Amino acid sequence: MGAGSKLFGAVVAVAVFLAVIGVLLLLIDNAPKRGRERIQAFLFLLPALIMLAIGLVVPVVRTTILSLSNDAGHFIGLGNFRWIWQTDEARKALGNTIIWVAVAPIAATVIGLGYAVAIDKARGEPFWKALVFLPTGISGVGAGVIWSLMYAQPLGNPGHQRQLGLVNQLLSLVGLGPLNFPISTPSNTFLIIVVMIWIQAGFATVILSAAIKGVPAELTEAAKIDGANAWQAFRRVTVPAIRPTLTAVFVIVAIATLKVFDIVRTMYQNQGSADVLANLMFDQYATSSPGNNGANHSAALALTIFILVLPFMAYQIVQMKRRA
């Protein structure tokens, strides 16, 4: 298909969609007098309800059923979850995902907070903010290529003095060996986590910077007049004042971390067991064939991600309630 006709197809699809919405609005305008409000409410919500049912509710039910069955369609209870626990690669992926979520959200939040404070009211603050915010707009694939270059080593001569990747070059300057990325474990997991932190810290900076600016200046000033130094004022006044935002940022990054796929897919080439749940979930799906229960294992891995997300969500809701 030519580029023109494909783009034309997309535009036509949008036009058809908008026409359908137009008809819907016509129906809303001409709803019968009897029970008008209810009919209109129903019509406003109808497209969203259909899409949520087809795109989310039904698939979640199907994945749950899949995760509790084998590929012959028989119910096998928690067999697929037992598979996760008993298979080396799956257990490794679960362990790595837990390492990810223990490191990345805290690091991104702390770096974002530190940077937001450091540049707060500085000359050229928008510029400094933009520098760190930029990676937020870069795809996991793009970031993966960028950082693979940072970790690169000369082919066939990995320990050479003259390194190809900047990180390895800097390490060799201080007498430390090359990283041997991505073969060497467990450093490979942490080196990929760096990329996640690199993407998410800018998001944390922007949100936390807005929150810091919302803290009344009188509060920190009063603390200083009372004899607190800058660190104490920050620790005792600013941080408690922005705690709800800190929690929100932490939870958002944590949930994104549990689902991380693109960075790992790009950087980890099935070497040295740096796998995570979402990537293994994809591999199990992609290599599924009759008899190997791949689709069922994949469903169980997806459900595991969901189960890991739940406590973070619960924590966030509890925090929100406490505020309200």
Add this chain to the structure above:
Amino acid sequence: MSSVTVAPAPGATGVLPDKQVSRVRKKLTNPVASLVAVVIGIIWTVPTVGLLVSSIRPRLNQNLTGWWKGLTGPFTTDHYKSLTTGLEGDTSHSLIPYLVNSFVIVIPATIIPITVASLAAYGLIWTKVRGRDWLFIAIFALQIVPLQLAVIPLLNLFTNGWHLGSTTVIPDFGIGGHAAAIWIAHSCFGLPLIIFLLHNFMSEVPGDIVEAARIDGAGHGQIYRQIMLPLLTPAIAAIAIFQFLWVWNDLFVGLIMGGGNPDINPITVKVQGLVSSSSGGGTELLPAAAFLSIIIPLVVFLALQRYFVRGLLAGSVKG
């Protein structure tokens, strides 16, 4: 980068400028703050600069030395030629079709969910029916469903329909392997968050305006079109940027729904494929390919950062 001197951060923690005591303390904190700012600023910028420099270095130089040795040249545009218009008549490496695919995906996948969500948010806020709060909470809760849980069954639905025993509950849509599958997937997955954000923005519109319009005889359809949509334009712009970036940068949905079909694969899928297939050779194109894949979202991102930030703040701070 190294020639840039950082402005000291006066009052980095909100000190009174004219107090003698605080001026002394400022001297203590500012070097630390400046150092933190410079170090983080450099770490967050240099890798992308490295990609750009690598992308214009000849293959031989790429393989021999690190990119920082190539800051003074030699440079070449061959990689970019090869990836766009073709090099010496060879257009087999062109990424243009995949960039087109990304646009084909991102346009409907941005417009559809925002339109549907704006209708839903209106219904949830301004129509007076029972159960709407409950429904809003249910939609809000759907945000926690990870993509991983939904994409594959949705693909099966598109290709096979859904049957319970021998009864067809939902027929197959016949769009497996078509870009429409990716549009619908992104639209559905984006809905809970977009409804939530638009609900936040729309509930800030004063009820008096709607009430006045109703007294003047305006119906819900009119109020939606003539009051809500114009008032919400900035919010919609913010959310559109958000969704655009999300869809453009997505790999997971594209990989599963695209199923390796070059006719619908977005640029992210193509570049990721280049990474896994280029361990043998062809690595010289990779930096340029990655740069081409990130440049469009980055331009959008930088140009419209202000709106984007507004959307982010509405989503995470209020929520």
